[in-house]
Amino acid sequence: MSASDVTASPLPEDVPPVDPADAPVHIIVATTDTGEGEALEARLSADHEQNRVTRVHTLAHALEAVDQKAADACVIDHDIPDGNSLDFLQRLETAEHDIPVVVLLTEEGEAAAVAIMKAGAADYVRKQAQEGYVDEVAFKVKEAIHHHRLAQQVAQLAEHREQMRLLRTIHTTVATVKHEINNPLSIISGNAQLLVELARALDLGDDIAQPARDIEEASQRIAASLEKLGDLKQSILTQYKNENASSSPT
Numbered sequence: 001m002s003a004s005d006v007t008a009s010p011l012p013e014d015v016p017p018v019d020p021a022d023a024p025v026h027i028i029v030a031t032t033d034t035g036e037g038e039a040l041e042a043r044l045s046a047d048h049e050q051n052r053v054t055r056v057h058t059l060a061h062a063l064e065a066v067d068q069k070a071a072d073a074c075v076i077d078h079d080i081p082d083g084n085s086l087d088f089l090q091r092l093e094t095a096e097h098d099i100p101v102v103v104l105l106t107e108e109g110e111a112a113a114v115a116i117m118k119a120g121a122a123d124y125v126r127k128q129a130q131e132g133y134v135d136e137v138a139f140k141v142k143e144a145i146h147h148h149r150l151a152q153q154v155a156q157l158a159e160h161r162e163q164m165r166l167l168r169t170i171h172t173t174v175a176t177v178k179h180e181i182n183n184p185l186s187i188i189s190g191n192a193q194l195l196v197e198l199a200r201a202l203d204l205g206d207d208i209a210q211p212a213r214d215i216e217e218a219s220q221r222i223a224a225s226l227e228k229l230g231d232l233k234q235s236i237l238t239q240y241k242n243e244n245a246s247s248s249p250t
Contacts (some may be wrong), residue, residue, distance in 0.1 A: 024050035025072040025145055030062035030088075031055075031104065032079060036127075040075060059083040059091075066083045066097050073145050074101045078108055078116065078124075089119040100144035102137060122148070167236055174233040178226050183228070189219035241249060 031037045041053040051057050054069060055088035056062050062074065065168045078085045085103040091099070100122035107115060116124055121146035193212050198204070 010143065024048045024052070026052040026054070026070060027141060028054045028056065028059070028062055028065045028069070028071050028076075030059065030074065030076040031116040032077065034055050040137060041136050043134045044075075044141060046137065049141060057081070061090055062088060066092065066099065067095070070216075071099055073099055073122075073148075075104065075141060076101060077104045078106070078112065086118055086119050089116070089121060093120060098148075100141075100148045102140050103143055104137070106122065111168055140218035167239060171233055171236045174229050174236070178229050178233065179239050181226060182224070185222055189216060189223070192219060225243050 012216045029037055029040050029044070031040070038059075041055055044053050045051045054065050054071070056065055057080075059080045060075075062076060062080075065071065067076065070245070076085050076086075076088055080088075085101070089101060101120070103116050103118075103121050103124040105124050113124055123140045125133055125140060126132050127134045137158070192212050192215035196209055196216060197211035199212060
C-alpha cells in the first residue's frame with residue numbers, strides 16, 4: 001500500500017512506555033496531515049517497543065489495512081478525502097470487523113460527536129482543544145483496546161459457562177435415562193430367560209421359545225446401548241473436569 005508506513009518510530013526519550021508489561025498492539029492511523037501522522041505514530045509506538053503503527057491517508061486505504069492486517073484499533077480523522085468516520089464505522093460494521101475506533105474531530109460540534117458515538121466509535125478526541133491531544137489519543141486508544149479485550153473475555157467466559165451448563169445437563173440426562181431403563185430392563189431380561197428355560201423344560205416348542213429368545217436378545221442389545229451411554233457419560237464428566245481444571249486459577 002503506497003500510502004502506508006509500517007516502520008516503527010524510535011522511542012521518544014521524553015515519553016516513557018505507559019505499561020511495558022502489556023502485549024504489543026497494531027494500530028491503524030488514518031489522517032491526511034503527515035506531521036500529525038508522524039506524531040501519533042511516535043506516541044502510539046512509545047507504549048511498547050514492539051507496537052506497530054500503519055499510517056494511511058484515505059478511508060479506502062484504512063479499510064484495506066483493516067482487511068489485510070490484524071489491527072487492534074484504528075485512529076481516524078472525522079473528515080477524510082473519500083468520506084468521513086461515520087462512513088468508516090458503517091463499512092466496518094458491514095464487513096463485521098470488530099475493532100475499537102477513536103475519531104479525531106476538529107471544529108465539529110456536539111451533534112457530530114454524538115453521531116460518532118452512536119455509530120459505534122470507542123471514543124473521540126478534539127484535536128484543536130489542547131496542545132497535548134496526541135497524549136490524549138494514546139490514552140484513549142490504550143483504554144479502548146483494554147475495554148475491547150475485556151469485553152471479548154467476558155463473551156468467551158459466557159460461552160464457556162454455557163458449554164459447561166450443557167455438559168452438566170447432558171451428563172445428568174444420560175445418567176437418569178441409564179438408571180431408569182436399567183431397572184425394568186433387568187426385569188424384562190430375567191423374565192425372558194425364565195420363559196426360554198420354561199419353554200425348553202416343558203417342550204412348548206418354538207412358538208413360545210422363539211418370542212422369549214427375541215425378547216432376551218433385544219434386552220441384550222438395549223443393555224449394550226446403555227453401556228455406550230455410560231461411556232458417553234464418563235467422557236462428558238472427564239471433559240467437564242478438564243475444562244474446569246484449565247479455567248481454574250493456578
